[in-house]
Amino acid sequence: MKISTIKELLNAQILCCEENINREVFSACGSDLMSDVLAYVKDQAVLLTGLVNPQVIRTAVMMDMICVIFVRSKKPGDEIIELAKESGIVVMITDKRLYEACGLLYSGGLRGNENK
Template sequence: MTIGEVREILNARLHTPGADLNAQVHTACGSDMMSDVLAYVKDQAVLLTGLNNPQVVRTAEMMDMVCIVFVRGKQPQEQIVEMAAQRGMAVLSTDLPMFAACGRLYEKGLRGGEMP
């Protein structure tokens, strides 16, 4: 699946116009707790979250993620968009709740990674 397909499936708004929408993503995770992402996530490409602060970008960068999706209608702050763009990450936002967004992506074939 590509980032562009994630955008379409979630009817999401793109906040980083320079992002590579053709980048392939094979796994995703959904969490509002960045400590859980750091502790348990491995080899995920897409992070779905409702947490709207710069720590999300820092966490995604540490985990080599290429796309952040803000759920529940959250709109990322400009600082978040700038940080992500500098790191080559796509930033999307959707009005869907996290459960529905994760479910739609799962239904279309995007999976989570292995838990330790």
């Protein structure tokens, strides 16, 4: 799925790195616990989360993710956006809740890690 399709499915607003929205992603994960993302995620390129702090972006960088979606309209501050820009990570916000946002992407064809 293209990042641009994610934006449409979630009716999301892109906050940075819009130049990368044509990149293709194959799986995603949703979590507010970065410990879990660091321990269990494998090859998911998209992170959906309700947690808003710079560690979300750093976690995404460590996991080679290319898109972070903040749910429930939580707007990240400038520091977070700057960090994402440094690594070319597309950041968007949606008014959907985490469960709903994940469900919309899943039913749209973007799955979790099925090789596990």
